[in-house]
Amino acid sequence: MKRFFQAIPLILFSMFILWGCASTPSRKKPDTYVFFPPQPDPPRIQFLTSITSEKDFATPKSSFADFIIGRKKKKDKEIKKPYGVAIKDGVIYVCDTFENRINILNIPGQKFQNIGGGRSIRFKKPINIAIDTDGTKYVTDPVLAAVVVLDRHNKVTGMYGKKELKKPTGVALFRDRLFVTDVTGNQVVVFDKKTGKILYRIGNQKDGPVKLEAPTNISVDLEGNLYVSETMGFRIQKLTQEGEPLMKLGAGIGDGYGQFARPKGVAVDREGRVYSVDAWHSVVQIFDPEGNLLLFFGELGNEPGNLNLPAQVIVDYDNVSLFKKYAAPDFEVEYLVIVTSQFGLKMVNIFGFGHKKGEGDV
Numbered sequence: 001m002k003r004f005f006q007a008i009p010l011i012l013f014s015m016f017i018l019w020g021c022a023s024t025p026s027r028k029k030p031d032t033y034v035f036f037p038p039q040p041d042p043p044r045i046q047f048l049t050s051i052t053s054e055k056d057f058a059t060p061k062s063s064f065a066d067f068i069i070g071r072k073k074k075k076d077k078e079i080k081k082p083y084g085v086a087i088k089d090g091v092i093y094v095c096d097t098f099e100n101r102i103n104i105l106n107i108p109g110q111k112f113q114n115i116g117g118g119r120s121i122r123f124k125k126p127i128n129i130a131i132d133t134d135g136t137k138y139v140t141d142p143v144l145a146a147v148v149v150l151d152r153h154n155k156v157t158g159m160y161g162k163k164e165l166k167k168p169t170g171v172a173l174f175r176d177r178l179f180v181t182d183v184t185g186n187q188v189v190v191f192d193k194k195t196g197k198i199l200y201r202i203g204n205q206k207d208g209p210v211k212l213e214a215p216t217n218i219s220v221d222l223e224g225n226l227y228v229s230e231t232m233g234f235r236i237q238k239l240t241q242e243g244e245p246l247m248k249l250g251a252g253i254g255d256g257y258g259q260f261a262r263p264k265g266v267a268v269d270r271e272g273r274v275y276s277v278d279a280w281h282s283v284v285q286i287f288d289p290e291g292n293l294l295l296f297f298g299e300l301g302n303e304p305g306n307l308n309l310p311a312q313v314i315v316d317y318d319n320v321s322l323f324k325k326y327a328a329p330d331f332e333v334e335y336l337v338i339v340t341s342q343f344g345l346k347m348v349n350i351f352g353f354g355h356k357k358g359e360g361d362v
Contacts, residue, residue: 033328034305036297045297045353047305048326050346051105053078054112077112079103079347082340083311084128090319094348095126102126107322115154130171138178140168147180160196170217174224181215188228202243210245221268229266236266236276249274249291255281258293265312275313282307284339308344323350332357
């Protein structure tokens with residue numbers, strides 16, 4: 001009997017080690033890799049992974065005490081209905097329009113947190129988010145009819161356009177300016193990003209150089225040109241910061257190449273390629289700087305690489321290292337393309353733009 005009691009600590013220690021090992025999820029490589037365009041064309045886009053809940057990027061933390069006592073495992077935190085998305089320093093911020101919060105997916109720290117829902121921050125319907133270099137966040141909320149400003153510590157510091165905006169949706173930054181699409185006002189409202197003062201408006205003049213039809217999303221290229229996605233105009237307009245028209249992308253409503261049925265999110269990479277979400281067809285189309293269609297990726301479904309009512313797309317060069325482990329051994333990822341889906345099993349979809357190793361850029 002004495003030997004039995006002496007052996008108990010060793011047994012418990014062994015169980016603890018085994019329990020700890022069992023709680024670590026396996027992160028095996030996929031059996032097959034999904035590329036766009038499909039063979040025999042050279043691959044340019046690879047689907048890397050998707051995030052819908054904390055279990056998709058965080059290791060479960062179950063203690064030995066939980067095992068002994070039999071406490072139930074807490075339910076994984078989930079993204080319910082994402083729209084806007086941004087990434088900074090390995091942290092993905094997702095506007096959840098079902099929970100009316102901003103999900104914080106801390107990939108390196110393996111934490112899933114939220115902004116909003118408390119007494120200090122109560123979003124009504126956060127749609128899009130833009131993050132400045134100092135960590136300041138600008139969140140459009142069409143129900144509040146304002147842009148909510150948060151500092152780097154996620155504390156509210158201001159609210160822009162409360163009496164001037166009708167239904168703000170898209171938001172983009174360039175230097176000292178903040179560009180906001182007002183879908184009901186059919187305009188882009190330009191703010192001083194530090195003071196919140198309105199500098200001017202684009203598209204609301206009857207005799208102005210540009211007309212906008214339900215502008216929902218906006219992006220800015222390296223030169224400061226604007227790319228405005230018009231959901232009811234079935235196109236994307238490239239404009240100067242002052243609102244002078246430069247180019248139109250889209251050949252009208254339809255399901256053919258270069259056409260849109262419900263354009264939403266828009267992004268521009270460093271080479272001037274334009275990425276446009278079509279929510280109706282569940283694809284992202286890529287255009288060259290002259291407006292010619294290069295390729296498209298995604299399709300309706302729940303398989304890897306599929307999209308379901310996609311909403312927003314962003315391009316990111318700074319966090320590639322966090323997702324390189326999902327890339328095929330012979331594929332070099334140059335930058336990330338992140339797309340949100342509002343429905344389905346894969347909410348935040350991470351793709352890699354790149355080329356096969358040994359091949360130069362096209």
